Structures are given as C-alpha cells and as structure tokens.
Amino acid sequence: MYLIKVKVTYKESILDPQGQSVCNACHQLGFEGVRDVRVGKYFEVTLDVAASEVDETVRALCTELLVNHTMETYTYEISGISEVLA
Amino acid sequence: MYLIKVKVTYKESILDPQGQSVCNACHQLGFEGVRDVRVGKYFEVTLDVAASEVDETVRALCTELLVNHTMETYTYEISGISEVLA
Incomplete structure (x- = not known):
C-alpha cells in the first residue's frame, strides 16, 4: 500500500x-x-498496487484525471504505508 | 527571500x-x-522577511488566512531562495 x-x-x-x-x-x-x-x-491518494506499477499508475492518474495539462504542472511523492491489520 | x-x-x-x-x-x-x-x-508563498521571523510569520499566515481551523489541518516547508538580481 502506498x-x-x-x-x-x-x-x-x-x-x-x-x-x-x-x-x-x-x-x-x-x-x-x-x-x-x-x-x-493537493491530493493524497492511497494506492494498492504492486511496487513495479506505482510510478506508472501515478503518472497515468495525473495525466488522465488530476491535472489539466494545458494550464497545470505537477509533482508527486511516493511513500510506503504498512497496512494496520485489525 | 523564502x-x-x-x-x-x-x-x-x-x-x-x-x-x-x-x-x-x-x-x-x-x-x-x-x-x-x-x-x-496547496499554497506557494514567496516571503521576504528576516530569518528569525519566517516560522512565526508562516504560522500567523496559516492561522489568520490560509487555514480553516475547525475543519482543516496543515503542514509547511520553508526553503530559502536566492534573489536573482537583474
């Protein structure tokens, strides 16, 4: 989880x-x-994908949904979060 | 300048x-x-104050203007920017 x-x-x-x-x-x-x-x-997105897919998924999310590329630019940080088991 | x-x-x-x-x-x-x-x-604020006043000024700005304390919380980062003399 990221x-x-x-x-x-x-x-x-x-x-x-x-x-x-x-x-x-x-x-x-x-x-x-x-x-x-x-x-x-500012967005905080909790993402549950394989480590190899995180970067690509974030870029696709920003490209397709979170950012208006005509007017906006973006930066992002990825941090791992350990799942707290109930 | 910060x-x-x-x-x-x-x-x-x-x-x-x-x-x-x-x-x-x-x-x-x-x-x-x-x-x-x-x-x-997300706010990027360019601030021209003495080094000793930066932290206090940022907290006051957030308290008085940028943040609705009933519903919101905030974090901030301070970085120095060297002035580019024309």
Whole structure:
C-alpha cells in the first residue's frame, strides 16, 4: 500500500487570480513581507498496487484525471504505508 | 527571500465528498488500486522577511488566512531562495 502526495500548480505563464487575491488579503492583514502567492491543488491518494506499477499508475492518474495539462504542472511523492491489520 | 510550501487538508474526522468523487472517477477510469483520495489546498508563498521571523510569520499566515481551523489541518516547508538580481 502506498501514499501518493500530488501537488498541482499553474504553469508559470498562467495568470493566477486566486493567488493574487490571497496575496492582497495578506497585505491587508499586515503581512507586508509576502511577495507572491500561488494557489494549487493537493491530493493524497492511497494506492494498492504492486511496487513495479506505482510510478506508472501515478503518472497515468495525473495525466488522465488530476491535472489539466494545458494550464497545470505537477509533482508527486511516493511513500510506503504498512497496512494496520485489525 | 523564502519559498513556503503549505499543504492544507481536511482533518481525519471530516467527510471529504470531493475526495470521494475523485476516488469514484478513478475507479470508473479503471484505476482499481485506488483505495482513498483526500483533496486539499496547496499554497506557494514567496516571503521576504528576516530569518528569525519566517516560522512565526508562516504560522500567523496559516492561522489568520490560509487555514480553516475547525475543519482543516496543515503542514509547511520553508526553503530559502536566492534573489536573482537583474
């Protein structure tokens, strides 16, 4: 069993209005040191496949479902989780 | 200058309907090995403060703006970024 942590963000060239509004809110709350904010999606996927298939499955999941490739880019981390037997 | 990576997820006890619908979609696409999906928010914040203030500033940002403490929990990573002088 594996825990996959996927971070999805906009590509650099894409405008991030949500990030800009969070950045403005930071300034209004007095956080003057905030220079830029990028907002993205975060997924934690529990995956039960053979070790040899994990990487390929994660890439296929991101390609087919989790990421909009026109506008977004992604990174992921794979960590093994030992099953807690009842 | 620092790059702060903040991952915000629902607390374990909170139902995650968005995660469940992504999980169902995974199964419909044939990814039978997916056991669970949790969906959260991801922020990349560029912060220009003194080294001694970084940690405290990040916690205050999360407490006051980025995280809904009733339902969400968060983790963050701090990495230094050297300023590229024009």
